[in-house]
Amino acid sequence: MNGFGVLLKRELAMAWNRGGGPAVALAFNASAVTLLPLASGGALDKLKLLAPGFSWVALALASLLSLERLFERDYEDGALDLLALGPAPLELVAVAKCLAQWICTGIPLAIFAPLAATALGADMALAPLTFLCALIGGLGFAFVGGVGAAVSLGARAGGVLIAVVVLPLFTPLAIFGGGAIAGLAMGLDWKAGLLFLSAYSLFFVALGPFAMAWACRNALS
Amino acid sequence: MIRRVTVENLGLMRGDRLLFRGLSFAIEAGQAISLVGRNGAGKTSLLRAIAGFIRPLEGAIHFHGQVGVIEAEDARSRGLHMAGHQDGLKPSRLAEAEFRFQARWTGASEAGIARAREALDLDVLFDLEVRKLSAGQRRRLSLGRLLASPRPLWLLDEPLAPLDADHRRTFGALMAEHVAGGGMILAAVHDPLPIATDTLDLGGLDLGEPDLSDDVERTPGDWP
Numbered sequence: 001m002n003g004f005g006v007l008l009k010r011e012l013a014m015a016w017n018r019g020g021g022p023a024v025a026l027a028f029n030a031s032a033v034t035l036l037p038l039a040s041g042g043a044l045d046k047l048k049l050l051a052p053g054f055s056w057v058a059l060a061l062a063s064l065l066s067l068e069r070l071f072e073r074d075y076e077d078g079a080l081d082l083l084a085l086g087p088a089p090l091e092l093v094a095v096a097k098c099l100a101q102w103i104c105t106g107i108p109l110a111i112f113a114p115l116a117a118t119a120l121g122a123d124m125a126l127a128p129l130t131f132l133c134a135l136i137g138g139l140g141f142a143f144v145g146g147v148g149a150a151v152s153l154g155a156r157a158g159g160v161l162i163a164v165v166v167l168p169l170f171t172p173l174a175i176f177g178g179g180a181i182a183g184l185a186m187g188l189d190w191k192a193g194l195l196f197l198s199a200y201s202l203f204f205v206a207l208g209p210f211a212m213a214w215a216c217r218n219a220l221s
Numbered sequence: 222m223i224r225r226v227t228v229e230n231l232g233l234m235r236g237d238r239l240l241f242r243g244l245s246f247a248i249e250a251g252q253a254i255s256l257v258g259r260n261g262a263g264k265t266s267l268l269r270a271i272a273g274f275i276r277p278l279e280g281a282i283h284f285h286g287q288v289g290v291i292e293a294e295d296a297r298s299r300g301l302h303m304a305g306h307q308d309g310l311k312p313s314r315l316a317e318a319e320f321r322f323q324a325r326w327t328g329a330s331e332a333g334i335a336r337a338r339e340a341l342d343l344d345v346l347f348d349l350e351v352r353k354l355s356a357g358q359r360r361r362l363s364l365g366r367l368l369a370s371p372r373p374l375w376l377l378d379e380p381l382a383p384l385d386a387d388h389r390r391t392f393g394a395l396m397a398e399h400v401a402g403g404g405m406i407l408a409a410v411h412d413p414l415p416i417a418t419d420t421l422d423l424g425g426l427d428l429g430e431p432d433l434s435d436d437v438e439r440t441p442g443d444w445p
Contacts, residue, residue: 006326017313077309078308082303082326082327086326089298
């Protein structure tokens, strides 16, 4: 796995700087979360109900930000050729890229998520679950997003295309993640939502790399 | 590792255009071949087909080791370097980080890295961001991995084009050394390489009628 380690180190360095890295994703998330109370006219009781769901939507959108460059840069400057000729298959290359994306934007966003939700008026008691859902959901966002980024390789307006490909696939994450948090808020069962969220994320962690590698090979040929 | 590459009855298509068919040749250990032909003849596509990026329309490419055929995937991930006209270097990263990544990813040892640094005089570039390097300096940096991690087959696409005269000579000597040590080189070129090579002319291919290497040893002086 020596090759994988070398690659992961490079991907982490690049994800940390890509499009401003975590700082931009966090700033975007914070701005979106700030806009909601301003636009909704300050009805605090309504806001409190919407807070968990909206912070979850802001999280999904923020994790889209740097996806465009996940494969596109390597494709454009020829580095993808080199990655394809290395010791690890393209499937593992895809895993390294998505893991780096998750570590550098997913985890910071997950740490920020309970803050954002609480700032919007969500109950403090929801914070741990919000963090956990954002952490696991972030893994799903990264791997689903990676599939979108790979599939739209070489397309004109690839960034827009990624959003169109990926957002429908984010739907289950939104339903299960938002559902688990809302369930806890209303004193209902939240474990099912969390388990479904984990299952959906892990499904893409397991199968997404094959789709990404296929899409990359297709783009290279 | 790879001792011989055979290309049998190969046909390549790009989009809906047929580049060539019926191309057969072999590269043996210790052989260098210049791949020539007009623009669009399919030189780069042939290199990419051997590297496994393009699926051929017909025919086959086999990698042979000391005994028998080597699994193509294995041969490609361990046995060949492909240096295209794109260097694969990230503009925003330091030259040293990019060089080290390219070398380590292809399996270089520290000794190999040191050898490449010295042979291609890379140390002077290391502190700079890749975006600040000239085209020739970028090429030196990316050719460095060929020396740092020894792989027998080099697929080169216009390797010398951006290099200055001194570094053309240097890299020429390194290519000669590689071939003398049992390596193989297939290089798409317009200008002759500074080493003796056989020639494979894709331009001379009438579609369907392969006209293969005349096996004349060419030196830079007698290039047509």
